[in-house]
Amino acid sequence: MARIRLNQEYRNKCANRLRVHLEQEDTQEKQKYDGLKGDQIDLNDKAWEVAQKIVRRHYTLDDVAKARYLQDKFENVSTIAKDSCFHFHYLGTKESRDYNDNLVIEKDVPIERHFDFRLNGSIDTQSNYSGSHDYKYGYALFRDELKAQDNCNPDILIEQEGKDNNPHKTKYVDNNNKYLGNDDRGYGKEWNDKYELDLIGREYCRDRSIKCTEQEFQFLIGWKQAKGQFVIAHEKWINSVLDQMREIKIGLKGYKYLDEAIELSTELGLNITEAEIVRTNSTGLVIFNPKNLAERIKGMKNKHVSKEDKIKARLLYEAQQKENSLN
Numbered sequence: 119m120a121r122i123r124l125n126q127e128y129r130n131k132c133a134n135r136l137r138v139h140l141e142q143e144d145t146q147e148k149q150k151y152d153g154l155k156g157d158q159i160d161l162n163d164k165a166w167e168v169a170q171k172i173v174r175r176h177y178t179l180d181d182v183a184k185a186r187y188l189q190d191k192f193e194n195v196s197t198i199a200k201d202s203c204f205h206f207h208y209l210g211t212k213e214s215r216d217y218n219d220n221l222v223i224e225k226d227v228p229i230e231r232h233f234d235f236r237l238n239g240s241i242d243t244q245s246n247y248s249g250s251h252d253y254k255y256g257y258a259l260f261r262d263e264l265k266a267q268d269n270c271n272p273d274i275l276i277e278q279e280g281k282d283n284n285p286h287k288t289k290y291v292d293n294n295n296k297y298l299g300n301d302d303r304g305y306g307k308e309w310n311d312k313y314e315l316d317l318i319g320r321e322y323c324r325d326r327s328i329k330c331t332e333q334e335f336q337f338l339i340g341w342k343q344a345k346g347q348f349v350i351a352h353e354k355w356i357n358s359v360l361d362q363m364r365e366i367k368i369g370l371k372g373y374k375y376l377d378e379a380i381e382l383s384t385e386l387g388l389n390i391t392e393a394e395i396v397r398t399n400s401t402g403l404v405i406f407n408p409k410n411l412a413e414r415i416k417g418m419k420n421k422h423v424s425k426e427d428k429i430k431a432r433l434l435y436e437a438q439q440k441e442n443s444l445n
Contacts, residue, residue, distance in 0.1 A: 121375045121376070121377060122375060122376040122377070122392055122396065123374065123375060123376070124370070124373050124374060124375055124376045124378065124379055128376055128379065128395050128396070129367075129370045129371065129373075129379070131395050131398060132370060132379045132380075132382075132383060132390075132395060133363065133366060133367055133370060135383070135388060135390060135395075136363070136366055136383060136386065136388060137359065137363055139383075139386065139387065139388040140359045140362055140363070140386075141359055143387070145355070145358065147351070147354050147355035147358045148355050150351045150354070150355070151258075151348075151351040151352055151354075151355045154347065154348040154351050155258070155259065155348065157344075157348075158259055158345075158348060161341065161344055161345070162235070162313070162341075164341075165235070165337070165338055165341035166235060166313050168334055168337055168338060169204060169206075169233065169235065169338065170315065171334070172204075172206060172328055172330040172334055173204065173315055173317065173328060174315075176328045176329070177315075177316075177317050177318050181318060182198065182316050182317075182318060185197050185198055185318045186198050186316075197318055197319065198316055198317070198318065199316070199317055199319065200314045200315065200316055200317070201314060201315060201317050202234065202235045202236045202239070202310055202313050202314045202315075203232065203233065203234035203235060203236065203239060204232070204233050204328060205230055205231070205232050205233075205326065205327040205328065206230070206231065206233060206327070206328055206329075206330045206334070206335055206338065207228040207229055207230035207231075207327050207328070207329060207330070207335070208228075208229055208329065208330055208331060208332045208334075208335045209226045209227065209228060209229070209329075210226075210227060210229040210332060211223060211224065211225050211227065212224045212227040212229065228327070229332075229335065230327055231243070231244075231245070231335070231338075231339065232245055233338050233341075233342070235310075235313035235314075236300075236306075236309070236310050236313070237255070237256045237259075237298065237300075237305065237306045237309040237310060238251045238252060238253055238255070238256055238295075238300065238306070239251070239252065239255075240252045241254075241255055241342050241345045241346045241349065242342070243339055243342045243343055243346070253275065253291065253294070253295065254275055254349045254352070254353075255345055255348070255349055256294075256298050256305075256306070257272040257273075257274075257275065257294060257352075258272070258348060258349050258351075258352035259348075260272070260298060260305055261273075261352070263297075263305070264294055264297060264298070267293075267297055269289070269290070269293045270290065270293050270294050270297055271290040271293075271294065272294065273356045274287060274290040274291060274294065275287075275291070276352070276353050276356045276357060276360070277356075277360065279353075362415045365415050366382070366386075366415060369382060370382075376392050376395060376396075377392065379395075380392055380395070382412055385412030386412050386415060
């Protein structure tokens with residue numbers, strides 16, 4: 119039976135199947151992402167409880183009701199606004215340097231940060247700008263939903279990291295944001311409606327700063343950091359997949375025949391046949407032996423070894439060395 123030549127169409131099909139397979143593998147990176155993803159709703163709900171407590175100390179429900187009464191009674195009164203982001207501050211100690219580089223300690227200085235509970239709210243713990251947005255968190259949280267949509271890609275910001283803006287990136291970012299929605303519809307509206315309060319004053323949170331305790335402030339900083347760790351887990355998982363895919367594509371580019379690509383897939387744990395690739399809708403830089411390439415790619419997984427595993431490995435190594443010296 120004649121061997122089937124590996125053209126670019128078949129290379130792309132094999133690469134796409136392998137990408138899906140790698141994303142489904144139960145690696146340490148994926149376990150970390152899945153574990154943190156399961157914590158996100160509870161994480162946000164607990165932070166929201168703290169934020170509500172702070173806000174309602176300042177804008178009590180009784181005050182809001184009175185303001186709403188006046189707003190309903192007089193056409194020229196507009197004082198109630200819903201909001202999901204807040205400037206909180208506490209009075210603390212701030213250290214700085216003067217022109218002569220001498221340490222200056224200021225006491226009872228407002229330490230302020232911006233906390234945004236919207237789906238696309240900033241997760242930067244140093245940010246105090248109410249207009250900043252971060253789409254990475256929503257992409258990580260609703261990754262499965264985005265993956266199921268045509269022309270959406272929840273990993274686009276990871277894949278395009280370090281690259282200039284381009285039509286490919288813009289297309290998927292726009293499609294992702296359109297599907298998730300914001301205050302108008304979709305998951306964004308559902309999320310934002312859950313985390314909003316009636317406040318007295320202008321609708322822009324930068325026009326007000328609400329006092330809180332240092333403990334409450336640090337709790338909310340920890341909330342933003344935890345969201346950031348979830349985003350990082352998403353990035354590390356997908357980057358591990360992308361690293362493997364780069365090696366796979368180099369290998370596929372060097373193969374001449376489809377059976378070589380099938381062998382590579384089998385070695386990587388994906389059982390597909392030539393018939394599947396053919397019926398579904400040149401030479402490379404370096405030609406890799408499929409088994410060797412598979413082992414190289416497997417070695418990219420689970421690179422993060424725990425301290426306990428390192429100690430076990432070291433003890434095992436020392437025991438083997440001791441046994442060898444006795445023999």
